[in-house]
Structures are given as C-alpha cells and as structure tokens.
Amino acid sequence: MIVELGHYALVLGLALSLAQMVVPMIGLRMRDARMIAVAPPLTIATFLAVSVSFAALTWAYVTSDFSVRNVWANSFSDKPLIFKFTGVWGNHEGSMLLWILTLALFGALVAFFGANLPSRLKAAVLSVQGSVTVAFALFILLTSNPFERMSPAPMEGRDLNPILQDIGLAIHPPLLYLGYVGFSICFAFAVAALIEGRIDAAWARWVRPWTLVSWLFLTAGIAMGSYWAYYELGWGGWWFWDPVENASFMPWLIGTALLHSALVMEKREAMKVWTILLAILAFSFSLLGTFLVRSGVLTSVHSFATDPQRGLFILLILVVFIGGSLILFALRAGTLRNGGMFHPVSREGALVLNNLFLTTATATVLVGTLYPLLVEAVSGEKISVGAPYFNYTFIPLMIPLLMAVPFGPLLAWKRGNLYAAAERLWLAAALALVAALVMAFVLYDAPVLSAFAYFVAFWLLIGSFADLWQKAGFAKNGLAKGWARLKGLPRANWGTALAHAGLGVTVLGIVGVTTFEDETVLRMTPGETTSFAGYDVAFNELTPGKGPNYTYDRGIFTITRDGRLIGTVEPEKRIYVASRMPTTEAGIQSVGLFSHYYVALGDPPESGEGIVVRIWWKPWVTLIWYGSILMVIAGGISLSDRRLRIGAPQAARRRREPLAANATPEPAE
C-alpha cells in the first residue's frame, strides 16, 4: 500500500513539476501576476510529492518488502539497518529517485529563500528548474520505476552489492548529488536571465551562493568518493582518471571557474556572457556525467548498472537541455551588454586567467574521456585513455595556474601592480623554497623534479595567506591591532585564503604520495615477520569468523618501528552470504600525522602455505582529503559572509561595519 502511495506520489510530482514548468512561463508571457506568483508554491508542492515518494521507497527497504523488485534485487533481511537506508540509493532506480529529490529540494530552497528575488526572475528560474524535474521524473517512471512489484514475492532478497555495504556509500552519493544537481539552479538562473533578456551584478550576487553551495558539496562528494575507493577497493589508489571519476571532476572544474567568473560579474559587471555560458556548461557537464555513468558507454573500474536503453533516454534529455540552452544562448547572448573594461594585469585579469586554464583543462579531460567513443565510432578500434594521458595533459596546464593563485587576491581590481604583488610574495616564495628543499633532499633524498613539485605545493599553501597577512599589517600595526584587523575582514577574504591554502594542502598530499609511495607484494604465513619501508610487519594470525551477513578471514598484523609499536591492523577478506561475493577490507594504520601504512589480503590459499599480502607505504596521503575538507570549510565560511547571506546589495552596503570597509582596499560594491 505504502509502495503504491510512493508510486502515486511520484506521478503526482511529475504532474506538479509540469505545472511548475508551464504555468509561470505562460504567466511571464501574458504578464499575469497570479500565474507568476503560483511558481513558488508549486515548486514546494513538487518537492513534497517527491519526498513522499522517496520516503515510501525507504520504508520498503527498511521493512524488507521483497515484493518490490528493486528491494529484492538490492537488499537482504539480515543486512544492518544503516545499509537498508543507504541501499535505497545504492542502485540505479533509487539513485535516480535521489537525483530528482535533490533537484526538487533545490527548487524548493529557491522558492523558500528567494524572498528578495524579483518575482519575474524567480518564476522563470523555478519554471526552468521544473522542466528539468519533468524530464527526470519521466525518465524514472518510463524506464526505471523503483516501485515495480513482483509476484509471487520472494522470501529473501539478493543483497546489496557488498562493496556498497559501507558507510562511505551512506555519505558519498548524496553529497555528490547535492553538488551535481545544485548546478541545475545556476543553469536555471542562466536560462532565466536569457529568457528575460536582463542580467546585471545583482544576478551574479544571487547566483554565487548557489554556485558556492553546489561547489562545496561537489568538493566534499568527490573527496569522499576518492577516500571511499581508497579504503574500500583495497587497491590503495585514490584517483584513477576513470571515466566515472572524470564525470564528476569536469563539473567541478567548470564550477570552480564559474565561482570565480561570477565574482568578476558581481564586482565589475564584466564577463557576463562568459559567466552565463559557464553556468550552462556546469550543469551540462553534470548531465553528461549522469549519462556516462548510467549508459555504460565507457568501461569504468567503478561499478554501475548499465543499460543502453536508459542511456538513450538520458542522451535525449542531454541533447534537449544542452542543445536548447546553447541555442538560446546563441540567440540572446548578443543582447547582453558587457560592462567594465580592465587592464590585463588586474584582479579581473587574474580571474580570466583562472577561467582560461580551468576551462582548457576541462576540455582536455573531456577529449580524453570521450576519445575512445570517437575512435570506436570512426575506425572500430577499441582503445582506452588512461592515467598517462591525463597526467601528461592536465598537470602541465595546472602548474602555471597553481603558481598564479597567490598573485590573484593581491592584485587590485581594474588595474593591478604585478611588481608590488611580487614584492609582497617574496617571503612566501622563500619559505616555500626552504620547505621544499627540506622535504625533498633532507627527508626523502629525492630528485630535483619532486623538489619543484613540493615548491609548487608549499608556495600555494603559504602564498594563499599573503593577502590576509598584508591586510592585517602586523609589522605596521602591531600584534593586537593586526589581529583585530584580521578579525574584521569580510569572511569572504578568509574563505578565499583558506580555499586556496586547502588546494595547496591537497597538492602537497598528491605530491607526497606520488613521489614517495612504495609497495610490495609477498606471500606470508602466520608467525612470519617482514620488513618494508623502514617498518617491521609481523603477521600474527589468520582467523576465520562470521559477521551479520558475511563470513571473513581476518589477518592480524602488528606494525613496529625499531621495536616501538606503531599499531595493529586487521585486514579482512569477506564473503557475503546472499550473493557469494568476496570483498577486501584493507587494514590501514595511521603513521605520524598524515601518512598511512596500508595492508590488504589476497585470496586465501587452497593449500595452507601462506597468503598473498600487499603492503603500501603511503606518505602524506591523508593531506589530499584534509585539503579538500579545508576547501569545504572555506566554502562554508565564504557562504556565511554577510554580503551573500543578506543578498540584497543595498542592505549589505548599509549594514557593513566601517572597520571591514577600511580593511578592504576594494572599490565600493
């Protein structure tokens, strides 16, 4: 009964989103205030209907209602409760329902928090958002209905793919979706602006918080996914340049570019057309990502259900939305007037540079991701483009960008002074150089190239704070006053510095683990001790056991260094009862603050003479994720800046404290 209610609510959601799309649009055409005003309540109603639908599916999972085909295929009655919840989106149908729930949620948030939006713009935005909801609701109902029943109902389910029975799954997809789908709001704002033919700095001010929210969730989602793959797959890798990873990385790159170009538009009314294009592209890449993941046209190391027919439907959605919005863009972009001129060396210039590198880098990733499809279509030859290509093209494009980052915030709007900026950065450069030399030659006895890589990372990390340092003026004002000035700075300044520094931390982790990681594979018998990367690993015992819905062989290893105990790890090899599927649970021991000692077990031996053990030394690897966390926190800090929180420009100007105004050498907003 509840399941049917969920199905019905989804159909209702489709009808409501159809109304949400059509009615305000007609209202805008006919200048009918009532039809325009109906957009927000309709959006909230759509969200409620979709929520009911999602709750119904969750209920079916929690109560293990195996008469629902989707539950039968992906659940098991002995499964721990938490994985019954997460199992809802651990499959194609349920994850698409989560997609549309997120979509409806963002629409409802705009309807709810958009009190200061002009009603026409708000109606247009919600209408465009509604059209996306219609497309995906149709997709679910026509090709992937999660509420389909089967008769007779089986007694027991087939269990969730064991690799997904992990807390990482609970967090990773919802975060990723909040990011992915969040860009639909930016897209809706862009298309609405094109439809209305009006765009100004206020538009950028409304769009930027949404971009920031999406960006920070996407950052968290990608980082979480990377960490999940690292510990769950048991391969010790944190990024594979796999098509599925690229699918989430491309919207991130474009979203980052959008975040920066919207800043130019907000402050200087420049780069309008470009910002609109980026907003369209960010969501287009999200759609492309959904298509690549769902259609299975590219072979990926990550699991996903593939179905060419469903892929075709998403391709259709993709063509309609990307094609439609780009045609609209081509027709209307000419009517948007560009504002503020600027000198190439200026804050705007630096942000243009940022956009240039980020979009170019996205293009190289896109080409590499889609090239196998192109080659196969043209010549029939099957190829794959892997990490070597992406490292070869992406890294050279990133290095100049990363080197330029600390300069950006130090350049003034309109016309900056590169020499003065360089003068303020020499200390950061000197510190970074020393740190890099210490890292590379003293600690690790490394080649010159890795010293350079370390320099880039430290330069980014230290240089990001140059702007704050200069604004505080500790030398001139003394410690107390300097600190007061720092505290008075707008939070956005802190956000910028922390986000850039977070990027530096991530780069440092990447450089550390790439240049100095080490691995070995060997066969060990219980009682044996081996020495690797300066640590001694004792294989104490191999014990079989039984978990809630799996059996395992658990190895117990003690790691010591010069007789001092570092820790004990217990990697497992599990076999899940229902599906007979094996999984590897890696044993990970933190060493020092940022490094990992990583132990994974191979298959149990048929004859009892030892088991294959793979050991990695992963120096500084956790910095990759700490840096991402820092970026997310920075995004949150930036979001809490009163300029964005209040939204309306006049209000912000009136209430801004004089102290903050003094501390910011920027022209009045």
Next chain:
Amino acid sequence: MTRKQKRFAVIFSALGVLGAAVALVLTGLSEQVTFFRTPTDLVTPAAAAQNEGRLRLGGLVVMGSVETLDDARVEFAIEDANHAVTVRYGGILPDLFREGQGIVAEGSLQPDGTFYADTVLAKHDETYMPREVAEALKEQGVWKGGLPGEGASAGDGY
C-alpha cells in the same frame, strides 16, 4: 595600454594557452592511449607492431589456470574462442576475479608471448561483462548472453 592592446593581450594569452593545450592533447592522444586486444590478436597479429606498447587484453579467465607463483605473483590464462594467452600479474587480484569470468588485464606483451599485467579489471558487479570483452566474444560467436548490464542492476549509487 589602449583598449585594443588590452584586448590583444587577453586574446593572445588565451590563444597561447589553447595552443599549448591542443599540442598536449594531440601528442597525448597519439602516444598515451592503450589499445584493446583479444588473445587471438596477440597470438596471430596482423602486424607485430600492433602489439607493442601498452595494451588492454580482454577475455575469459581459463578454468583452472590461476596459480600463485613463488614470488607472490599470479599467473593465469585469458582465452577467447580460438586462443589463450598466459598473463602474469604482480598484485592482488580484484575481488570479482573468477575463473570463467570476463576480465581485462592492462600491461604489455613480452617477447616470449606472455602478457605482463600491472592492472587487472574485473567489475564490482558480478553480472557485468566488460563491454569490450562481450563485444569481442560476440563477434566470434561465443557469447550467448544478452548485452552487458541486462538483468539485475547494482550500482555504486551515482
């Protein structure tokens, strides 16, 4: 700087970056891609040069062929309808690696005819057959199943 010069500065730097990117992409795509081969392609190549460099070898794991060597490396054979190739891999096989199942090994062909793999891909999803393997087998008329991914669906939630 005049307005014109400013514009030129921006356009030229953009062209410079784009040009560099295009050069990187073109050389990258000509040198850094991996070709897919079946065991038959490796055993009876149309031209020996086709099997140089990095390759992906796809096929079914021969039943009973998996063996752990003394140096902890794994040896197994991958076959298609006509031929089998011996693969050596120094690492832990993926969880869903099973005899009789379709997998893809990435590495290079050695002069003695064995294939040294540094990566072995098997899907998390047991019903899944790597697409290239399924298509290659279908061409040879061996694969009787449906298209990859039909039937049950289990994904990692994307």
